[in-house]
Amino acid sequence: xxxxxxxxxxxxxxxxxxxxxxxxxxxxxxxxxxxxxxxxxxxxxxxxxxxxxxxxxxxxxxxxxxxxxxxxxxxxxxxxxxxxxxxxxxxxxxxxxxxxxxxx
Amino acid sequence: xxxxxxxxxxxxxxxxxxxxxxxxxxxxxxxxxxxxxxxxxxxxxxxxxxxxxxxxxxxxxxxxxxxxxxxxxxxxxxxxxxxxxxxxxxxxxxxxxxxxxxxxxxxxxxxxxxxxxxxxxxxxxxxxxxxxxxxxxxxxxxxxxxxxxxxxxxxxxxxxxxxxxxxxxxxxxxxxxxxxxxxxxxxxxxxxxxxxxxxxxxxxxxxxxxxxxxxxxxxxxxxxxxxxxxxxxxxxxxxxxxxxxxxxxxxxxxxxxxxxxxxxxxxxxxxxxxxxxxxxxxxxxxxxxxxxxxxxxxxxxxxxxxxxxxxxxxxxxxxxxxxxxxxxxxxxxxxxxxxxxxxxxxxx
Amino acid sequence: xxxxxxxxxxxxxxxxxxxxxxxxxxxxxxxxxxxxxxxxxxxxxxxxxxxxxxxxxxxxxxxxxxxxxxxxxxxxxxxxxxxxxxxxxxxxxxxxxxxxxxxxxxxxxxxxxxxxxxxxxxxxxxxxxxxxxxxxxxxxxxxxxxxxxxxxxxxxxxxxxxxxxxxxxxxxxxxxxxxxxxxxxxxxxxxxxxxxxxxxxxxxxxxxxx
Ligand code: B12
Numbered sequence: 001x002x003x004x005x006x007x008x009x010x011x012x013x014x015x016x017x018x019x020x021x022x023x024x025x026x027x028x029x030x031x032x033x034x035x036x037x038x039x040x041x042x043x044x045x046x047x048x049x050x051x052x053x054x055x056x057x058x059x060x061x062x063x064x065x066x067x068x069x070x071x072x073x074x075x076x077x078x079x080x081x082x083x084x085x086x087x088x089x090x091x092x093x094x095x096x097x098x099x100x101x102x103x104x
Numbered sequence: 105x106x107x108x109x110x111x112x113x114x115x116x117x118x119x120x121x122x123x124x125x126x127x128x129x130x131x132x133x134x135x136x137x138x139x140x141x142x143x144x145x146x147x148x149x150x151x152x153x154x155x156x157x158x159x160x161x162x163x164x165x166x167x168x169x170x171x172x173x174x175x176x177x178x179x180x181x182x183x184x185x186x187x188x189x190x191x192x193x194x195x196x197x198x199x200x201x202x203x204x205x206x207x208x209x210x211x212x213x214x215x216x217x218x219x220x221x222x223x224x225x226x227x228x229x230x231x232x233x234x235x236x237x238x239x240x241x242x243x244x245x246x247x248x249x250x251x252x253x254x255x256x257x258x259x260x261x262x263x264x265x266x267x268x269x270x271x272x273x274x275x276x277x278x279x280x281x282x283x284x285x286x287x288x289x290x291x292x293x294x295x296x297x298x299x300x301x302x303x304x305x306x307x308x309x310x311x312x313x314x315x316x317x318x319x320x321x322x323x324x325x326x327x328x329x330x331x332x333x334x335x336x337x338x339x340x341x342x343x344x345x346x347x348x349x350x351x352x353x354x355x356x357x358x359x360x361x362x363x364x365x366x367x368x369x370x371x372x373x374x375x376x377x378x379x380x381x382x383x384x385x386x387x388x389x390x391x392x393x394x395x396x397x398x399x400x401x402x403x404x405x406x407x408x409x410x411x412x413x414x415x416x417x418x419x420x421x422x423x424x425x426x427x428x429x430x431x432x433x434x435x436x437x438x439x440x441x442x443x444x445x446x447x448x449x450x451x452x
Numbered sequence: 453x454x455x456x457x458x459x460x461x462x463x464x465x466x467x468x469x470x471x472x473x474x475x476x477x478x479x480x481x482x483x484x485x486x487x488x489x490x491x492x493x494x495x496x497x498x499x500x501x502x503x504x505x506x507x508x509x510x511x512x513x514x515x516x517x518x519x520x521x522x523x524x525x526x527x528x529x530x531x532x533x534x535x536x537x538x539x540x541x542x543x544x545x546x547x548x549x550x551x552x553x554x555x556x557x558x559x560x561x562x563x564x565x566x567x568x569x570x571x572x573x574x575x576x577x578x579x580x581x582x583x584x585x586x587x588x589x590x591x592x593x594x595x596x597x598x599x600x601x602x603x604x605x606x607x608x609x610x611x612x613x614x615x616x617x618x619x620x621x622x623x624x625x626x627x628x629x630x631x632x633x634x635x636x637x638x639x640x641x642x643x644x645x646x647x648x649x650x651x652x653x654x655x656x657x658x659x660x661x662x
Pocket of ligand 1: 511599
């Protein structure tokens with residue numbers, strides 16, 4: 001059932017920009033259209049490209065936002081989230097905590 | 105007349121004519137309109153629904169560009185419930201890498217704030233490690249579950265025992281006392297998880313034990329928000345309608361008992377919730393058409409009035425999805441696509 | 453002059469003290485007891501039922517109304533059926549198994565009692581065997597069955613079957629009632645009579661005994 005939703009109407013998570021739009025919505029309380037427009041602007045892509053895995057894999061690789069297939073040297077996990085916070089200009093709770101804990 | 109493959113709310117297959125499907129769509133929508141005192145669907149919306157129900161395709165989807173955020177609650181429970189014994193961090197990785205989740209949630213198998221309280225400090229390191237290893241937003245979530253606070257599970261006299269003895273005041277007082285404890289537990293666990301770095305706190309199936317359960321959720325939200333102004337809180341409802349188990353509780357001057365989604369969302373907003381997850385229940389003895397039109401009528405009214413993002417619940421037995429262990433792709437995809445296409449919503 | 457509408461409103465609000473006060477006042481002003489009952493109290497209970505169905509009123513509130521109703525009925529009890537002729541007979545009465553509604557049944561009991569019947573009230577949630585046993589123990593002539601839920605209506609049939617099986621069906625007349633029940637249902641399950649309210653229940657019982 002979950003997979004059916006993902007295919008029928010979901011954005012597609014980190015294979016595209018679903019997680020990024022969700023982050024903006026969660027951080028700023030933005031409604032969907034606004035959140036999509038915000039992310040598209042920050043990534044310098046068209047709103048329609050946010051759900052295109054070809055475009056988004058390239059953008060995510062370039063900006064180091066984390067990709068599905070973990071290539072060597074590409075930011076993963078918390079590393080990618082540092083980049084997401086900076087690129088989207090939002091606070092990410094665990095990134096802040098990471099800084100505090102590593103006194104970085 | 106042509107017969108179309110259709111399903112009932114329990115998932116069983118039936119044959120219906122287009123005329124019968126249309127009649128059910130109208131009846132379902134009007135049922136919601138009547139109960140919620142909200143407008144029924146419009147002609148084009150019925151036509152769209154009829155169209156997808158008469159489509160020979162197995163799978164229906166939204167038009168590109170209309171995709172919405174897909175939030176998975178209790179992901180770590182669901183993967184183990186089907187007998188796949190991966191640990192919880194692996195489960196989360198499966199959700200983000202394989203299941204196409206836009207957000208996900210770490211949850212404990214007891215999935216209620218009360219049992220999580222004593223083990224919260226054991227949950228935190230798992231959450232912290234998960235946050236290091238994953239990419240997409242990660243909630244920590246559980247259910248308010250007020251039922252756990254009355255006897256035999258908790259310290260307070262059981263209202264459902266008091267009520268039949270005619271002890272109405274006592275029953276109501278018991279709810280009032282229990283909800284204060286519930287608020288404390290939600291705030292306690294929510295605070296720890298936020299301080300561990302969770303992207304959000306999910307209060308899932310709010311109102312399951314009635315109006316007192318919903319009130320506790322709202323007060324806890326308010327308190328967490330006051331403590332951590334940047335915290336993201338999602339309130340997801342248990343059912344379409346707040347049952348008046350206490351019956352006279354109010355929040356910001358509004359009586360909670362009897363509220364439907366479009367009224368509940370205003371309460372969630374007032375409490376400071378970031379995202380609201382409304383619900384409409386599936387009736388197993390009615391057709392999928394009846395159920396979906398009804399669900400969309402409720403969710404549409406909610407979406408139109410909401411100032412915060414809404415993520416209607418589309419799991420088993422809600423939002424027009426049939427009540428089975430394995431809801432069929434035909435009906436889930438139709439519900440998913442139609443809900444997303446016809447309602448002003450921000451996620452599922 | 454007592455305003456029956458205020459009684460109705462106070463009943464809906466579940467305000468027991470106000471309801472009993474207003475009912476007492478109406479009685480003092482010589483308003484007929486059955487008028488107070490029908491046009492004030494029962495009317496209010498009907499509205500309560502509608503609101504319950506609409507999701508505007510919930511169990512605790514309905515219970516408060518029910519409590520106010522019972523207290524008010526207690527005041528009216530000695531005055532109801534005063535003018536009626538007296539008969540004798542024994543009635544075993546109860547609410548069907550699984551059903552907790554007793555306001556209507558209590559009213560029927562009261563009316564029958566004031567009409568001269570001896571009442572053996574088995575209460576609510578009464579199993580078929582309990583009815584059978586009570587009929588045998590008390591040598592009753594009438595069995596009164598009440599059901600307010602569509603789900604407990606079939607229990608009336610089961611009770612009649614149990615009376616038959618234990619060989620006492622012929623010695624009693626079975627009367628049934630309750631909001632979802634009607635004459636057609638009574639005929640279908642082989643009951644001897646149906647009455648829509650407590651007044652007609654008492655008339656029917658008297659007819660049977662005469
Ligand atoms: C008060 C009430 C309650 C109170 C009962 C308190 C009590 N001590 O009785 C409480 C809160 C406990 C209650 C509980 C429930 N209730 Co309730 N309740 C009512 C209500 C509002 C009024 C009933 C009443 O007292 N009417 C006033 C009296 C005077 O009228 P009466 O009972 O019909 O009796 C008259 C006649 O029928 C006749 N009569 C009655 N018995 C007999 C017997 C004989 C022999 C004869 C001849 C005549 C006769 O004479 C009486 C006097 O005029 C009705 C709605 C309604 N309007 O009927 C719902 C109603 C009956 N309840 C209903 C429901 C669903 C429930 C619950 C399942 C709710 C829940 N979710 O928990 C529970 C069930 C509990 C159980 N197992 O029984 C539904 C039933 C729907 C259905 N399809 O069956 C109703 C119709 C409400 C609704 N519209 O949804 N309820």
